[in-house]
Amino acid sequence: MKNLLFASLLLVYCPIFAQNEWSVDKIPAALLTDAKAVVRLDQNYITIKNTGEAMEESRYVVTFFTQPKDYELTIGGGEGGFYSTPTLIGRLYDKTGKLIYENEKSEIQKFGDFSYNSFSNVRTKLLKLQSQELPFTVEFLKKTKSDGFVSLSDNTILRFDRSVQKYEMTIVCPEDYKFKWKSVNIDLKPSTMTLDKKQIQYKWMTTNLTVQKHEPNHPYNGNNYAYLAFSQEQVQLGKYVGNASNWKEFGQFVYKLNNERDEISPEMQAKVLELTKGVTDKSKKIDLLYKFLQQNYRYVSIQIGVGGWQTLEASFVEKNKFGDCKALSNYMKALLKVVGIPSYLSLVYGGDDDLTEIDPAFVKMSHFNHMILFIPETGSWLECTSNNNPTGYMGNDWVGNRQALVLTPDGGILKQTPAYKEQENKKSSTFNLTINTDGTSNLTSKSVRLGGMEDYYRTLNTEYKGAELEKEFSKKSALTLTTLSNLSIKPNAEKPETIVTYEAIVRNFANKSGKRYFITPTKVNPLGLTLSKNEARKLPLLLKDAYTLEDSISINLPSNYKSESIPENKKLESATFGSYSIAYISTENTLKVYRKVVYPTVSVPASEYAKAQEFYAEIVKLDARQAVFTVDGGQ
């Protein structure tokens, strides 16, 4: 077992024999520029025994020049399911490279996943180190064993704000073990070597990578700028083995894993038929059954059942009235089956933060973390873990606007989920304000919120009631509401639309100073998007959120006031960055303001950044202009 001997050499490496190896002086000067930290060594060694067994060892040494966040001083590992983490070691070195701390085994914290609604047989191990006087160096050693399931996940080479002195990735596998690899945002190729016993070693190596500075609103997921990605030809999950050489085959494998787990009781079948009795329209049937699911079943995170890849039986959900994303999707599928509507479980990435594009030619099993349901006859999708989404609504920042892998009997099919554009994520509001002589204002407001502009309020309405709802609503308001009355939040059950109306007395809207009123009308709904100036922008710019705001603001002042200064009407338009228009109509002691702002999704190269920055800064500047009113005829 030469590979194992090789692997353990990595860990036996003892810091005592190289006293000053991690001295800060040994970092090449070029790596210090802009570096919040320098990765001294990032060494990974993966030994693959077969499709289901592997061992991964890693050694990560990093010198911090600015105070690290807690998570940067923490290393974790899993225990249970297909994994175990037999080794977890953390060491601290001072700036001269002297070892000042190494953890004892007892300092590793172990606990179950004790979050609010989760159901898991996986335990977590965590090791947290203490911050030291800067600069200081942290070394983490970790060994993970996989038994039953091997997934080669992305391996980051370069993170933002960290330079890398040495990176190494080694994979040793039997010569008949097939996998693909690609390097992203870096050009790296492995050297290969044949070892004993028909083993092949692949080794990627690079040194002295200078800092890639972090700049906000970039298209790279997480903080992974350059990384290696892998794709295995064979997939094994416990006793199940399948092909993962392309999406079709991989989809077929997961399909089989989850197939024929959708039996529900005759009573439930009867109930489903009764619920849909007399309804012929398929969409209506889907809607009825989806609402039945939402009203009677709840989401619980479940990490059991073939490493989290296999759904619980539909009968489990029927009995317990809860399930995870797989179990609830599968249960919904079972309900639809009763009324003769076929549907397919579909793998998808849920969330916004680490979303990457799917490469149709490169299967990455670790891409997905969630399951939804696809109905081919109507072309519609169902997110079965939501208790309040309108039927078919996906949401851009959750599972909409991305590719999902639909699991059909004929294999996996990549399919785009619905995307919601700027006109579908829209908020149209009217604000009527009457300014009182004491400077307070009476406000009545109505907004019609669509798509991405409504889900916060839909959720708020489910989570809070009465006085608590009013409190939460007030917190979110841009204005200081001294009283709030007749608050009504009405989510539409059929479509992603929520209508919010309320009345309030507002404190800081008009500023009365001497004989004048200073009023910034757009204070009722300030604009959030600003980009910081950056003349040397290097990363492309991505502004994902696309939305539209339409405001009609009507302001009535006490009758003895007249306008002294009213801002000019303005219009700003760009094919790429969106548009802004504002009009002020002033008559006697009233002012009416109409504003429309459109923010499309923006994806442009770094060279366009300055233009975008100026455009949005100009909008904010125009928007912040105030109107001034004085007492007619002086004081």
Next chain:
Amino acid sequence: MLQKTHFLTILIVFSTLTLFSQPYKWGETFGEDLKMTSYPEDTSAKAVVLQDIGNITFDSTRRDGKLLDLDVVVINPDGTKTPVKSANIYTEKLSKYYSAKKVFIPNLQKGSIIEYRFELVTNNFLRLTEWNFQEDLPVRWSEINAHIPEFYNYLTLSNITFPIVINETNRKNGNFYYRGEYYSTVHFRKALKNIPALKNEPFVTTIDDYRNKLEFQLKEYTYPGQVTIPVYESWPKLAKELSKDTDFGDQYLKTSKSKVLVEAAANLLKNTDLPEEERLAKLLEFVTTNIKWNKETWLYKDKGINDAFTDHQGNMADINLGLVALCKAAGFEAHPMLISTREHGHMTPEYPIVNQFDAVLTYVELKDKTFRILDGTSPFHGVNMAAPEHYNRGGWVMREKDPIWIEVTAPERVSIVTGALDLDETGNLKGKMRLSVNGHEALEFRNKIANDPEGKYMKNEFSGKFEDFKIDSLSFDNVKDFTKPLNIRFNISIPNAAQVANDFIYCPAITTFFIKENPFKAISRFCPVNYESTLKAQYIVTINAPKSYKVEEMPAALSLLLPNDAGKMTFACGPTPSGETQVVMRLNIKQIDYTSDEYFSLQEFYGKVVEKTQDQIVFKKL
């Protein structure tokens, strides 16, 4: 030894009120309560605790154990009962000392009632588990029963502000069996009803200080035929015990325990001709530069003073007891001061119990009998400043023979902004400003500067407040001199700060670095308000308008007082002799505690302050 049973039912989402008579028995049907879809006493509640009943009994045959016999039943609105199977109950280890039972509730619906009971066996009878009458959810009925054998004399520590509906003490003869004999017990019963939910609020020491709760603390015990053994008696007795404790008193009273530290500081001990405060500052600096705090707040030693010094790392006791030892060696009258951190909750000087403390500071008495507090958990405190969380109204100074309670308040939080700004004809402001801070405000900035000595990040942080805001030539004074305010000087440029329209320039009187938001936004208040310290904020800036403009209107002067002279705000705007416009705003909060009724005065006061900061100066073209 001790056995507690706990019987609790919770209802998820409700409706009509049923007149409450007697608590339900285990397994009884819930009748009208099953129809509840909202709790009438608090319609914003997501659930209500129908009843929470605890029984504490003693049993000499039981061993220390865990949570046992957990039964959970779900009762749905249609009356069906589903017992939770043991397969759906998991035990999760949370830490070395604690584990939790996690229950997956099947078949849950709106209006379901969850009923559960369990038993907890423990042999810690010094302090019986705290009974919380008040929860994060409203509670309709909460009752604690304790059946205490006659040999034990417990003191009840309680914080109860809602009416007690049952308060009984009965003696029962011969119902406790101990070593072949029967003894009597005393049955305490206390119940509260309709207790509102406790919600967290800002400006409190800790929300737990306001929770309605009860605790039993053992005072003394008398086993049959034996003498009475006091568990605690008096503060001097406790002081005597602690002074002999190897993990506490020995640390600074036995010279061998601090020898390494004291000898290393030998040079400092000789400077007896320096003023006392300067000597203290040097001793404090010696400790903070040599021992880094490991973030552990505790009053007993971890490594001990000598090892903490050698390892350059230690817990709070290693550091602050080390300071006591060092100050004593330097000839000062020094003692540990035991405190409870704000999070740990309030202290009760009435009861000499050590477990109400969780932290220790250093107390030093000077020749003039005034005292100074030292806290070596940060290198930036200086003499007479501790971390903000260590100010919880005072502490217990453990003089071995005659310990005393003293009141300590945090130093005033001071922030003074001065500056001179030029206004140009397009509405830009440009000039120099200085921020002068003291108290914990200075501590926060000194912490930032330690990681950012050139102010690179601070520059960005200041600039980030406004679009296009530019800060440069940032410099600091008195970073290391804790006896003086920390000064931050910088040049500032604010494009489009003022609005130019027709012949007017409307310039905000106060642009930034002053309070801009009301900290008291909530429309209601349950708890009293507590500030960590008194506050002083001032803004004194001159604005120099272009020569071709004159002042058309200046904001009116305003002076506001909080009731009882608890706080004051003044605002004035006027011309300087050289023709600029000067804006002066002063805010001073002199009182740190306010009742929940006084909250509204504070809210109104801050509302007016914030409004005043938005005033504008109107300049008109000549």
